[in-house]
Amino acid sequence: MSPSRSRSVVDGLGRLTTRKLPAILLLLGFLVAVGAVMGVGADTAERAAPDPVPRSADSTRASEIAEEFPGGDKLPAVMVVERADGALTDADRAAVADLVQQWSEISGSEVTGPVPSEDGQAELHVVPLPNGVNSATLNGLIDQIRDSVRDADLPEGLGIELTGGAGFSGDISKSFSGANLRLLLVTGAVVAVLLVITYRSPVLWLVPLIVIAIADRTASVAVDIVSTNTGTWLDGSTSGITSVLVFGAGTNYALLLVSRYREELRRHEDHRMALRAALHGAVPAILASNITVVLALFALFAAAIPSSRILGISASIGLVIALVFALFALPAALSLCGRRLFWPFVPRFLPETDRDEAEENGAWFTVARWVVRRPVAVLVVSLLVLGALAGGLTQMRIGLAQTDQFEVEAESIDGLETLSKHYPPGSADPVTVMTRAGAAEEVLAVVRDTQGVADARPSGSRTPDGCGSPPTCRPSPRAMRVSRPCAIFVTASTRSTARRRSWEATSPHSLTPATGRCAT
Secondary structure, three states: OOOOOHHHHHHHHHHHHOOHHHHHHHHHHHHHHHHHHHHHHHHOOOOOOEEEEOOHHHHHHHHHHHHOOOOOOOOHHHEEEOOOOOOOOOOHHHHHHHHHHHHHHHHHHEEEEEEOOOOOOOEEEEEEEEEOOOOHHHHHHHHHHHHHHHOOOOOOOOOEEEEEHHHHHHHHHHOOOOHHHHHHHHHHHHHHHHHHHHOOOOOOOOHHHHHHHHHHHHHHHHHHHHHHHHHHOHHHHHHHHHHHHHHHHHHHHHHHHHHHHHHHHHHOOHHHHHHHHHHHHHHHHHHHHHHHHHHHHHHHHHHHHHHHHHHHHHHHHHHHHHHHHHHHHHHHHHHOOOOOHHHHOOOOOOOOOHHHHHHHHHHHHHHHHHHHHHHHHHHHHHHHHHHHHHHHHHOOOOOHHHHHHHHHHOOOHHHHHHHHHHOOOOOOOOOOEEEEHHHHHHHHHHHHHHEEEEEEEOOEEEEEOEEEEOOOOEOOOOHHOOOOOOOOOOOOOOOOHHHHHEEEEHHHHHHEEEEEEEEE
């Protein structure tokens, strides 16, 4: 766009947002549009979170094949029964038997077990829960099972804990309960403090904060509407990150505009003319900032992980909406409030000579003059400081074990720790490995010889078309501390489902708790 054309566009924006009647109509139009968007997206239901691994991954393909086996569409809830002061008694087993009946009614499936431990102090029961449902449905089933345990009259000293893939999935989901609201409140408070410090006014900060807050809610609903119509499901973390980006970008745009507006108020007696001049100076910077970040987010569209692509879509929509509010709603609100909005430090119109003297005596003018006079020294010092601050990245480790994903107590973690005292590591959440039936023995041998794997065996059950169902593979204790991808996956021809057989393996670091997949 040519400079003259861009200037005419900004002139039109200035006339639209700084005249009293157009500004009022513009703000009313924004309120109506926001209300319409909120109304359309108000009834959107909670859905399942996006898949954490790409569809082309071995783990995803293995999971799809596993659904053809009996129980392949289930998510296991592992109930760990323990008597810490000795072996389980007949009274303990009778009490658990009554609970097993209730668990079967809650899940609608037969509970498998018990699987006693070698020391006789614990036993496992596996409650199959539906996989692929939204978090609200899954959490409801988990709560019913845990409530049945709490309400039961258990013998003294008997403990029962729910863990496994379903337990981790439910506890992680609950850990995000209310997180978006807390994140929004903390972000808003931080932005409010920054605006008060920057503007030095008890009133001015409210205008940009209210505009940004409405933009954030609008972006949240707009993203939800887009996801509903495109089949790209969101989770709590994506919504939270988008809100932070909208608040951060909106605050940046507001600072650019209001700071320039404050300067222009000293050059113009009419605050509307000052705002038009401020738009001429701030709009190019705001557009450049927004376009740079949105284009960077577009790079996420090429990501292999679905959740990363969805984050790119969500954040891009949020930033574009923040831009629209910053260029239209914020100037209109500023123009209606006038110069008094900067109380108590209201910028007054100054003659040119007085204005130049005031600007030259300002703190930031002094800083700018010092930087211009010593550009090389400033650049070198800045690079050294940034390099020192970035040095910690060389020691950064990515990824968490299951037990490190919570900062608060979680029953699934307690259950996993109880299970590890009486059973081999990894018993709660196995990984499935698929291969052709003809290669069963050869692959089983490879799995057993893999470093870190202590045991592997076929379960022996079969699908209606004659395919074998998963055996069990457990890692040795030393594998618990090795953060690496699961090394026992094997894939082959998938043209004929009648020629497939499956195994299960466990490597705690390579499991996705909600799905039980090997996150390679």
